[in-house]
Amino acid sequence: MDDTEGLERVPILAPAGRKLVNGDAELLDLGPPNYLLSKAMLHEANTPLWTCTRRFLLYLFWAIFVSMLIVATVILVQASRHFPPQAWWQKSVIYCLEPASFLDSNGDGVGDLEGVRQQLDFLGAIKIQVLVLGPIQKADLSGFYVNITEIDPVYGSLEDFQRLVIKAVEKGIHILLEIRDWDDNSLNSTGPPSSAENLENNETRSEKLMGALEIWLGRGVSGFHLVNTKRALLELAAEEWSAWWKDQRAQDGGLPKDNGILIVSALDGECEDLRARYSTGSGANASDAGIVISCALLGEGRNVSAQGVAGAVDEATLASGATWPGWTTGSLDPPQDEDLHRMLQVFLLTMPGTPLLQSSIEPGLATSHDWWREKKSRFQLLRTLLAMRSKELAFLRGDLFLLANTTETVAYLRSWTCSAFLVVLNFGAQAQVLDVQPPGFMPQAFIALGSRLDRRGDVRLQEVALGPFEALVLKLSVAGRI
Incomplete structure (x- = not known):
């Protein structure tokens, strides 16, 4: 009697393939399927080559994880050093x-x-x-x-x-x-x-x-x-x-x-x-x-x-x-x-x-x-x-940049690390359409707040519409960021 009877068999090759004959596909008989016994698989997995490979991948994973943790810690420490807690x-x-x-x-x-x-x-x-x-x-x-x-x-x-x-x-x-x-x-x-x-x-x-x-x-x-x-x-x-x-x-x-x-x-x-x-x-x-x-x-x-x-x-x-x-x-x-x-x-x-x-x-x-x-x-x-x-830390800690102003409108940027907002004000009695696209940001922005509380959704920064005496706060997205 075959001494492998009763052991699990794991196929490692497909039972059949195809070959081209005169440009047409034709079934190719590869013979009976080739099986590798589970006992043999365990034996192969414990060979020095596979053991070293697994250890290498495990060490690599932990090295990457610890490196990311150290980098995150350094960033937080540096941030707290430059930005002390506020009263x-x-x-x-x-x-x-x-x-x-x-x-x-x-x-x-x-x-x-x-x-x-x-x-x-x-x-x-x-x-x-x-x-x-x-x-x-x-x-x-x-x-x-x-x-x-x-x-x-x-x-x-x-x-x-x-x-x-x-x-x-x-x-x-x-x-x-x-x-x-x-x-x-x-x-x-x-x-x-x-x-x-x-x-x-x-x-x-x-x-x-x-x-x-x-x-x-x-x-x-x-x-x-x-x-x-x-x-x-x-x-x-x-x-x-x-x-x-x-x-x-x-x-x-x-x-x-x-x-x-x-x-x-x-x-x-x-x-x-x-x-x-x-x-x-x-x-x-x-x-x-x-x-x-x-x-x-x-x-x-x-x-x-x-x-x-x-x-x-x-x-x-x-x-x-x-x-x-x-x-x-x-x-x-x-x-x-x-x-x-x-x-x-x-x-x-x-x-x-x-x-x-x-x-x-x-x-x-x-x-x-x-x-x-x-x-x-x-x-x-x-x-x-x-x-x-x-x-929003952009308003509590962020930098302030005046982007543009006309005789009736003003636009300025508040930004802090990955957060940025554009504030647009219309001091005129007439409606205005402005191009306030700042460099480095996506052309679309989200209306985070309107002074009349009646506007939400996306807006194109190259054509921002403002009513008389209206202000908009637009949340920006950095170009290239998903």
């Missing part, structure tokens, strides 16, 4: 809520702190993370701030404020306090100073200011927005805040996780100098003390025009290199025209740095609970912009 305020939009936009909770015709506490649900829903209140300090009938550490009773009590802060913490919202046009008188709790007190030096004045700010920090605020027409007082505040910051670092062995922020709104013409001296950043003289010098992108001397915006983009490009910039749209915020307001929102929130956005809650709506039910209000655009900005 909470560097990733946020600062939303300024003035008393005229406070909700009236008790029906006396004046918005109050309890009304703001009730507004936090809506503000949290649209992803507002930083809220500036004020000014809410105690003032007399002439507007003189009697004491910047006291709340004007018309807005509520200290207990109302503390309840507001507690709820804001629950909602993940940082509360900042606006302090406007203070002077030496405002730092005294006993009224105007005497003639002797007027002779106090700057050191004593700065101690009083920081003492007042520390009182509010102890009440739970995360920082301040300072507005003053006197540059000397702004400089004094920035210097004192820097000194306090250094003391905190020395005492705590490092800065606390939720360190505070000081936003200083500078006058047009003084902004760049103050930013170079005090703003947080990497410049030789820049501070690391959580100070943001906020400048008006469209200052008092500029019209709302494509040329003005192009100039602002150029200035922002220079400013973002060494310091962390802060921006507002100046006295134009909020403008009366709804389409223009929406376009400027897109402009402000796609620029580098920390934007300061003025309240979009109309005072007439702030006296009732109906304001948040406005489903088609500008808050939908704000919420969409905030969501896009928070998840």
Whole structure:
């Protein structure tokens, strides 16, 4: 009997083939199939040749895998070295809520702190993370701030404020306090100073200011927005805040996780100098003390025009290199025209740095609970912009390049590693069709956001259509990338 009976047989050759005879195919009989026994296969697989081949392929696989892991680790380390973690305020939009936009909770015709506490649900829903209140300090009938550490009773009590802060913490919202046009008188709790007190030096004045700010920090605020027409007082505040910051670092062995922020709104013409001296950043003289010098992108001397915006983009490009910039749209915020307001929102929130956005809650709506039910209000655009900005590193960390501008249109690029967005703005009252194809990118782009929230889908970059006062944010694809 055949001793291979019962063993599995594995065919290694096809049983038949074909040959050509006079150009025609003809079956070729190759005889009975040739079989290799499984036992023989195992024996052949264990020969030195196949054993070495398998080991080589296994080692090659692991070598490639480990190499890729090392390269990925090096890239991540290098990225973190050049792009350190951002503070909470560097990733946020600062939303300024003035008393005229406070909700009236008790029906006396004046918005109050309890009304703001009730507004936090809506503000949290649209992803507002930083809220500036004020000014809410105690003032007399002439507007003189009697004491910047006291709340004007018309807005509520200290207990109302503390309840507001507690709820804001629950909602993940940082509360900042606006302090406007203070002077030496405002730092005294006993009224105007005497003639002797007027002779106090700057050191004593700065101690009083920081003492007042520390009182509010102890009440739970995360920082301040300072507005003053006197540059000397702004400089004094920035210097004192820097000194306090250094003391905190020395005492705590490092800065606390939720360190505070000081936003200083500078006058047009003084902004760049103050930013170079005090703003947080990497410049030789820049501070690391959580100070943001906020400048008006469209200052008092500029019209709302494509040329003005192009100039602002150029200035922002220079400013973002060494310091962390802060921006507002100046006295134009909020403008009366709804389409223009929406376009400027897109402009402000796609620029580098920390934007300061003025309240979009109309005072007439702030006296009732109906304001948040406005489903088609500008808050939908704000919420969409905030969501896009928070998840796209091109807007949080990316470079800024001005691509093109005409008398009525502006286009600029925001890019970071593999992510790139093109922002196109039409400042004209007529529709425009633009060729904004940047080099190195695919000719098709995706409409990530339109200022009117009515456009989605793909668009050809050589013929981008814009309506009057319309902005588009286009997501680009790198040429050659699948």
